[in-house]
Amino acid sequence: MSNSNIExxxxxxxxxxxxxxxxxxxxxxxxxxxxxxxxxxxxxxxVVGFDxxxxxxxxxxxxxxxxxxxxxxxQAVEGADVVVxxxxxxxxxxxxxxxxxxxxxxxxxxxVGSVKGCFVKAVEHAFNDVANEHRPIVVPGHPIAGSExxxxxAANSTLFLNHKVILTPLxxxxxxxxxxxxxxxxxxxxxxxxxxxxxHDDVLAATSHLPHLIAFSLVDTLAGEGDxxxxxxxxxxxxxxxxxxxxxxxxxxxxxxxxxSESTLKVLDHFADDLAALRDAIANQDSKTLLGVxxxxxxxxDHFSKILSGQAYTTTMNTKNVIFKMKPGGEVKGTIRVAxxxxxxxxxxxxxxLADGVTEVExxxxxxxxxxxxxxFRDMGVVxxxxxxxxxxxxxxxxxxxxxxxxxxxxxxxxxxxRLFAGLLAGQTFDTxxxxxxxxxxxxxxxxxxxxxxxxxxxxxxxxxxxxMKIKGxxxxxxxxxxxxxxxxxxxxxxxxxxxxxxGETSVIEPAPTRDHTERMLNGFGxxxxxxxxxxxxxxxxxxxxTKIDVPADISSAAFFLxxxxxxxxxxxxxxxxxMNPTRVGIINILRAMxxxxxxxxxxxxxxxxxxxxxxxxxxxxxxNIPEDQVPLAIDEFPVLFIAAVCAExxxxxxxxxxxxxxxxxxxxxxxDGLKAVGVDTVVTPDGIxxxxxxxxxxxxxxxGDHRIAxxxxxxxxxxxxxxxxxxxxxxATSFPxxxxxxxxxxxxISVE
Ligand code: S3P
Numbered sequence: 001m002s003n004s005n006i007e008x009x010x011x012x013x014x015x016x017x018x019x020x021x022x023x024x025x026x027x028x029x030x031x032x033x034x035x036x037x038x039x040x041x042x043x044x045x046x047v048v049g050f051d052x053x054x055x056x057x058x059x060x061x062x063x064x065x066x067x068x069x070x071x072x073x074x075q076a077v078e079g080a081d082v083v084v085x086x087x088x089x090x091x092x093x094x095x096x097x098x099x100x101x102x103x104x105x106x107x108x109x110x111x112v113g114s115v116k117g118c119f120v121k122a123v124e125h126a127f128n129d130v131a132n133e134h135r136p137i138v139v140p141g142h143p144i145a146g147s148e149x150x151x152x153x154a155a156n157s158t159l160f161l162n163h164k165v166i167l168t169p170l171x172x173x174x175x176x177x178x179x180x181x182x183x184x185x186x187x188x189x190x191x192x193x194x195x196x197x198x199x200h201d202d203v204l205a206a207t208s209h210l211p212h213l214i215a216f217s218l219v220d221t222l223a224g225e226g227d228x229x230x231x232x233x234x235x236x237x238x239x240x241x242x243x244x245x246x247x248x249x250x251x252x253x254x255x256x257x258x259x260x261s262e263s264t265l266k267v268l269d270h271f272a273d274d275l276a277a278l279r280d281a282i283a284n285q286d287s288k289t290l291l292g293v294x295x296x297x298x299x300x301x302d303h304f305s306k307i308l309s310g311q312a313y314t315t316t317m318n319t320k321n322v323i324f325k326m327k328p329g330g331e332v333k334g335t336i337r338v339a340x341x342x343x344x345x346x347x348x349x350x351x352x353x354l355a356d357g358v359t360e361v362e363x364x365x366x367x368x369x370x371x372x373x374x375x376x377f378r379d380m381g382v383v384x385x386x387x388x389x390x391x392x393x394x395x396x397x398x399x400x401x402x403x404x405x406x407x408x409x410x411x412x413x414x415x416x417x418x419r420l421f422a423g424l425l426a427g428q429t430f431d432t433x434x435x436x437x438x439x440x441x442x443x444x445x446x447x448x449x450x451x452x453x454x455x456x457x458x459x460x461x462x463x464x465x466x467x468x469m470k471i472k473g474x475x476x477x478x479x480x481x482x483x484x485x486x487x488x489x490x491x492x493x494x495x496x497x498x499x500x501x502x503x504g505e506t507s508v509i510e511p512a513p514t515r516d517h518t519e520r521m522l523n524g525f526g527x528x529x530x531x532x533x534x535x536x537x538x539x540x541x542x543x544x545x546x547t548k549i550d551v552p553a554d555i556s557s558a559a560f561f562l563x564x565x566x567x568x569x570x571x572x573x574x575x576x577x578x579x580m581n582p583t584r585v586g587i588i589n590i591l592r593a594m595x596x597x598x599x600x601x602x603x604x605x606x607x608x609x610x611x612x613x614x615x616x617x618x619x620x621x622x623x624x625n626i627p628e629d630q631v632p633l634a635i636d637e638f639p640v641l642f643i644a645a646v647c648a649e650x651x652x653x654x655x656x657x658x659x660x661x662x663x664x665x666x667x668x669x670x671x672x673d674g675l676k677a678v679g680v681d682t683v684v685t686p687d688g689i690x691x692x693x694x695x696x697x698x699x700x701x702x703x704x705g706d707h708r709i710a711x712x713x714x715x716x717x718x719x720x721x722x723x724x725x726x727x728x729x730x731x732x733a734t735s736f737p738x739x740x741x742x743x744x745x746x747x748x749x750i751s752v753e
Contacts, residue, residue, distance in 0.1 A: 077102045452495070552611040708735070
C-alpha cells in the first residue's frame with residue numbers, strides 16, 4: 001500500500017498505527033462511537049465526520065466525537081486515508097454512487113454494516129466503471145456491538161471494548177490494508193476476526209438477525225393480544241431479557257432483513273419447522289420430544305460460544321493456563337471419596353444410549369472427558385437428563401436409533417471416547433467425523449482404524465494416522481477374529497462395540513489382561529459377552545436392555561491419594577467406595593510390593609463391579625523391579641508411581657511400558673523432564689524408566705496439558721524441599737474436576753492460579 005499518511009511505529013509494531021485522516025460517513029451510534037474511539041485512542045490525527053442530518057453533524061462536533069465536519073460527502077472522502085461507511089446497509093449504493101470518483105490514491109474503504117454480501121455487491125457495482133488506480137482498497141467490516149440507543153449523542157468510545165469485529169476481506173485482498181483496518185479496531189479494544197462474506201452472512205442470519213426477527217414478532221403478537229398493558233404488566237424477567245432487542249432501530253433492521261434475505265430465509269424456515277415440531281409435541285403430550293429439545297438446548301446454551309461455530313457441541317475448551325502452586329510438605333489425613341470412574345462413565349452413556357428403555361446412572365464422573373461423550377450422544381439425538389450430582393438419566397434410543405449429528409463430534413482430550421466411538425459409529429447408517437483437542441490430535445488412531453477396516457468399515461484418519469477420523473455410514477460390517485498386538489482396552493472395546501453391528505461373531509484376544517468394563521457392562525445390559533481365557537467375543541445383531549449403573553470412585557484418581565499417603569510420614573487416609581476391578585488394581589499390587597500399607601474393607605459387588613474402601617498409612621517404601629504383568633493393570637497410574645519410586649529407598653525399574661509414550665503425553669519423557677526440573681535424575685529407556693530414590697527439590701514443571709502428570713507433581717510436593725510450580729494444569733478437569741478441593745481437604749498445600 002502506498003499511502004504515506006499511515007505510520008507504523010516500528011518500536012511498537014502494527015498495534016501503534018497512526019492514520020492521518022479518517023472520514024466517518026454517518027454519525028449514528030456505531031459511526032459516532034468509532035470516531036470517538038479512534039480519537040480517544042490516538043489512532044487518527046484527524047477524524048472528519050459527515051452526516052446527512054446537519055443537526056447530528058453539529059452535535060457530533062460539539063460533543064467532540066469528530067474533529068471536523070464535512071459539509072458534503074465529497075469533502076469528507078477526498079482528503080481521507082481511511083473512509084468508514086457507517087450508513088444503513090441499503091443506503092450504501094447511494095453514497096458510493098456519489099463519491100466513487102473522489103477517493104484519493106491508496107485510500108482504504110471500510111464499513112460497519114451487518115450484512116456483507118450486499119456491501120460487496122454495492123462496491124462492485126459502484127466501482128465498475130472507475131479506473132483501477134482511482135479505486136479505494138476495500139475491506140468490509142462488521143463490529144458485533146451495539147445498543148438500543150441510537151444517534152451521535154449515544155456515541156460511546158468503549159462500545160467496542162472486548163467485542164468482536166469481523167472483517168471479510170475480498171479475494172483481491174491487500175494484506176496491508178486488512179492489517180491496517182484490523183489494527184484500527186484492535187486499538188479501540190476489539191478482537192478482530194476474519195471470515196468469508198457468505199459465511200459471515202449465514203452466521204449472522206442465525207445468531208443475530210433471526211433472534212431480532214423473533215423478538216420483534218413476539219412483542220408485536222403479544223402487544224396485539226387483548227389488553228396488552230395487562231400482559232406487559234405481568235411480564236417477568238425472562239420476557240424482558242428475551243425481547244430487549246425488539247427495542248432496536250426498526251429502519252435499520254428492516255434494511256438488514258431485506259439485504260440478507262437469502263440467509264435469513266434459510267434459517268427462518270429451519271426454525272419454523274422446529275417450532276412446528278414443538279407445537280405438535282405439546283399438542284400430543286409428547287414429553288420425550290420436549291425434553292429432548294430442552295436438554296439439548298440447555299447444554300448448548302451452557303456452552304453456546306462453541307455452538308455458534310456450526311459444530312456439534314464442544315465441551316469447555318481449556319484455553320487458560322491453570323497453574324498449580326505447591327508449597328512443600330503438608331499432611332494426608334481424613335476420609336474422602338474421589339470422582340467417579342472415567343472408563344465406566346464413558347461406557348454407561350454409550351450403552352445406556354443404545355439400550356431400549358431408560359438407564360439411570362449414579363456416581364457419573366462430571367469431568368470433561370465423560371461430558372464430551374455425553375454431549376456427543378445428545379448430538380446424535382439421545383435425550384439425557386443431568387448430570388446432577390453424578391446422577392444421569394438416559395432415554396435409550398435402541399441399538400439402531402442414533403441420528404446423524406449436526407457436525408463433527410468434538411471429543412476434547414479423550415482417547416477413550418474417540419477410540420470407542422470409532423467402533424460404534426462404524427456400524428451406523430450415517431457418516432461422522434471425530435475431532436479432539438491438541439493432545440488428542442497427536443494420538444495414534446490406526447490401532448483402531450486398521451482392524452475396523454478389516455471388518456468392512458470405511459475410515460479415514462488424518463496425517464500419520466491421527467485424528468480427525470472420518471467414518472462412513474452404511475458399511476456392512478462382518479464379525480472377525482482379532483489378535484491384538486498391544487494390551488489395549490480401548491482397542492478391544494472398540495472392536496466389541498463394532499461387533500454389535502457386525503454379521504456373526506467378533507472376538508478379540510489380548511496379549512495381557514486389560515480393563516474389562518465393556519464386557520462386564522454389556523453383560524449388565526443383557527448383551528452376552530463370552531470370555532474364554534484371553535479371548536472376549538460376542539455375536540452381532542442383539543439388543544441392550546436399560547439398567548441401573550452405580551459408578552464407583554475411580555481407582556486411577558484414588559491412586560494420587562494412595563501414593564500421597566504412602567509417602568507422607570504420619571499419613572492415614574481412607575478412600576471410600578473405590579472400584580476394585582481385578583484388571584485395575586495394579587497400583588495396589590505395586591505399592592504393596594514396595595512396602596506400602598493399604599488395607600481393604602467393606603468389600604462388595606455393585607452392578608457387576610467389585611468395590612471397597614481403602615485405608616492407607618505411611619510406611620517407608622523400597623524400590624522394586626515392577627513385574628511386567630502389572631503394567632496393563634496400572635497403565636494410568638505410572639506417573640504417580642514414579643513419584644512413589646522417587647520417595648522409595650533404592651532403585652525402581654519399569655519395563656514393558658512403551659504404551660505410556662502414546663497417552664495424553666509421552667508419560668515416560670514428560671515425567672523424566674519434570675523430575676529433572678525438581679532435581680531428580682532418572683534413566684529413560686524405550687519402554688520404561690529407572691528411578692533411584694532421592695530428594696525432591698523445588699522447581700517449575702510443565703505438565704504438557706496431561707492431567708495425570710499435573711496431579712502427580714502435586715503429590716510430589718508432599719516430600720519436596722521447595723515450592724513446585726506446575727504449568728498447564730487445566731486438563732485436570734478432564735478426569736478429576738474436584739482434585740484441588742480434595743487435595744486441600746486432606747492437607748496438601750495446593751493453590752490454583
Ligand atoms: C481406557 C483404557 C486405557 C487407559 C485409558 C482408559 C479405557 O487405555 O489408559 O485411560 O477406558 O478403555 P488403553 O486401552 O489404550 O491402554
